[in-house]
Amino acid sequence: MDFKKRIIRLKIRRFDLSAENPEVIRKSIEIAPYTDANVIKSELQRICSVSDDKVMKIRNEKCAHIPVCFLADPSFPDENFFIDITNISYVDKNSASLLQDAYVDSVRQKIRTLESRIAQSELLLPQLEWRRQAYMEETVNGLSGKVAFLNRRFDELLPQCRMKQPETMA
Template identity: 45%
Template sequence: MVTLKINIRRFDFSNNPPVEKANIECDPDISYTELKRKIMDACKLIVSEHKIIKLRNSELVLIPYSMMLENEKDTYFVDVTNVSQAHDTGMNLLQDAYINSVYCKLNNMESRIQQAEKLLPQLECIQRTHLEETVSHLSSKVLFLNRRFDEILPLQWPPKTPYTMA
């Protein structure tokens, strides 16, 4: 088990929030979705709330969630903010469509990443199987050519060549 130390800053309530400390216990092989859910639980967020979670390292640089598992000794900052918009959402339908489009793209990208994580082990197995099949086909072709060469070889040559050409 890995213990991740996080400092939670809730910018959705105030501009200068207090820092809440929390620890997250998780498996080193945890999936992205589970890690995100654990962070949301530590921040006491509900999935239906439209909040933005920004993960920062100790130097306050934005990082992806997977970086937490690579360096679990570091302390991370989790900033929770509201979705901010410059104008009233009811007045600008184009802006609503754009935000919805970006939101859908991010969800789509997240699902594609999850699918890729599932398919990587299968890809190695498929690649190994393909390589074994290729080697097997090439081996049978070399054996065929070796037999053909032995058949065409003139009778006076065999004493001079004690081994086959393969």
């Protein structure tokens, strides 16, 4: 196992400052193998001077997104990595379409229905347990009566069976 620190070359693009063709800033970072992803992320935020209200996307040379932990993986090839920094985007409630509102209302209604069904189930569970226990007791009592009847009948027939059986010569 090689525990040498890796030097990773970064190309930082700040889309939060200019929307089109941002300037590429070249920096490098030194990372020990198998470093925790949170440590790497905080170090990247420090190097790029990024706050938590921004989004950092890490890409390899083929422009594919990669997780932060891949930077510390020694088996991952040494190459340049692009870090794209953007603002957090979200849909404002005022500009949401009617279809989105209907969808959200539908999901809320489904959740309310599910919560109602769970509450009803919780109320019925003790009653179902009681019914199951009563059914089992009824079944056991019925079988006990039948076994008692068969035992009495067997005791009545046993002397007659012994009379009809021929005695073996011993």
